Amino acid sequence: MPLTPTGTRELLAKLGHQPKRFLGQNFLVDGNIVRKSLDLAGIKAGDTVVEVGPGLGTLTSALLEAGAEVWAVEKDRQLHAHLTETLVPSHPRLHLMEGDAMDFPLAGFDPVAAVSDRLPADTAGGHRTALPTKPFKIVANLPYAISTPWMDAVLSGPLPDRMVLMLQLEAAERYVAKPGTKLFGAISIFLQSAFALEPGHRVPAACFHPRPDIESVLLNLARLPEPFIFPAETKALIRACFQQRRKQLGSILRGKLAPEAAARWFARLEAAGFSAQSRAEQVPVALWRDFAV
Template sequence: MALSPSKTSELLRQLEHRPNKKLGQNFLIDGNLVEKSISMASLPTNYPVLEIGPGLGTLTSHLLNLGHTVYAVEIDRRLEAHLREILNSFIESGQFNLVRADAVKQPIGNLPDDITEYSVVANLPYAISSAWLESLLGSEKLPTSMVMMLQKEATERMLAPPGTKAYNALAIFLQASYQQRGYHSVPGRCFYPAPAVASALLKMEKKTEPYLFAKETRSLIRRIFTQRRKQIGSLLKKEEHEIQQIMTSWLEENNICSTTRPEKISVDQWIKLGGQFPSTN
C-alpha cells in the first residue's frame, strides 16, 4: 500500500532521512500510480525485474507480492537499510536482491549473468535518469521492456524526432533499440516531496532487432551534438583523419549533404554510421 504524504514524512523522520534533491529523491505515494506502472509493464508471471532507486519500497513491495524476482539498485545507505529490514523475508528467500551502488556505474546492478530476459520497472531518480539510461544502452544486456517514471521534459527528449530542438544523442541511442508502447502524464501530487516539474510514465519495448552503438560511435555522436546547429561537414573536420574518411564515405553513401545539421539526420542514418565502426563496447 502506498503511503500518504503525512505517513511518508513521518517514516522519513523516523529514518532520520531528508529527501536528497541532488539524488532526485521524490517518493511515490499514489497507490493507483503503482498499479498503473505494473499494469503498463504487463509482465509474465515470475518475470525478473530491475528496479533503480527503490526508495521506501512502495513499488518494490507490489512487485514482490506479485511473485516477481526483483533486482534493485539503491545508492542511499539509510534507504538500503530500511529496505533490508522491511523486505527481509524476500531477501532470505532469494526473491529480492538489493545492492547499494551508483546505478550510473552499475546500470543493471547485480543482475545474474544467466538472466538473459528481464524488464525495468522503476520510479527513476530524476537526477540520474538520462545518465543511467545512456549507461544501460552501452551495455550488452538490454531489458525486453522498460516502464519508467521520468521528468516529462526528459521523456520529450528521449522520444524527440529528427528536426526538432529536443532531438539529441540519447534519443538516437534509445530509439535505435526501443519503440514507445505507452505514455501516461503524472501530476506532482503523486510524489513526496512534490517535484517542481511535470512527470510522466513511459513504456519502451525492445525492437525485434535492436541496434547497440559501439563505444567509439557513441562518443562521436555525443561530440557532434554538442554543436548540433553546425553543419556536419565542418564538424567532421575536427575529427581524426581516419574518422573523417569514415564519415565522408557515410555522407556520400547516404546522400547526406555536408551542409546538413546533426539534428536533421535520422536515427537510421546514424545507425548506418555506426556500422562503419567496430561493434565492440
C-alpha cells in the first residue's frame, strides 16, 4: 500500500531524509494514482518494467506485487540503501542499482542481451538496433530536471513497448505539442516519430509529499507499429534548428548541410507547401523524418 502523507513524513523522519528538490523528490502518496499507473501500462505478471527513481518504493512495490520483473535506478544513496534493506531481500525479481538515470536510462536493463542467448551465432555480433529485443515497459515518476534529456536517450533505442510517465504538465505538453505552436520542438519530433499518445490522467499536487508547485500528469505512450529512430547526426541538426527557432531554415541549414543535401531537403519542403523561409516550428513531424533519409 502507498504511504499516506503522514506515513511518508514519519518514514522520512525515521530515515533522517530531507526531500531533495534538485532530484525531484516529490513522493507519491495516493494509492489511486499508483493503481492508475499500472492500469494504463497494462502491467501483468511476467512483464519487464524499467523504473527511474523508485524513491521510497511505493510504485516499485506495486509493480512487484503485480508480478513484474523490475529494473530500477536510484541516484539518492540513502534511499537506495533503504530499498536495498527493505525490498531487495524479499523480491528476487527486483534489480536495483545505485546510479544516475542519465548514465543508465534503462536502469541497467539491456533488451538485446536479454535475448542474446537465443540468437543464431551469425547474428550475435550484429548491429544492436537491428537485433531482436526483449519486450519491456517503462513506468516511472520522472524528475523534471532530467525528463527531456532522459527521454532523448530512451528514444535512441531499443524502444519500450509502452511508457507511462509521471511528469510535470509543462514537460508533457512539450512532448505532445503540435507543429505551429511555441512548445513544439526537437523532443516533440523525436517522441512523436516513435510513440502515439493514448489517454492519460491528470494528477493534482495534493497527491505528492512534498506538494509540488505545479500540476502533474500521467503520460501514456504506446510504441508505433513502425517507430522511427533518428540518427544521432540528424538529431543534432534538428536541435540546432530549434535553438535558433526565430531564424529561417534556409539560413540555418545552408551553413550545416552540403549544398546538394540542402537543395534536396528544400525541394521536399516546397513539395509539401513549405520553403527555405519556413521556421522550424512550422514543419510537421513527417517532413522532419524525410530530413533523416
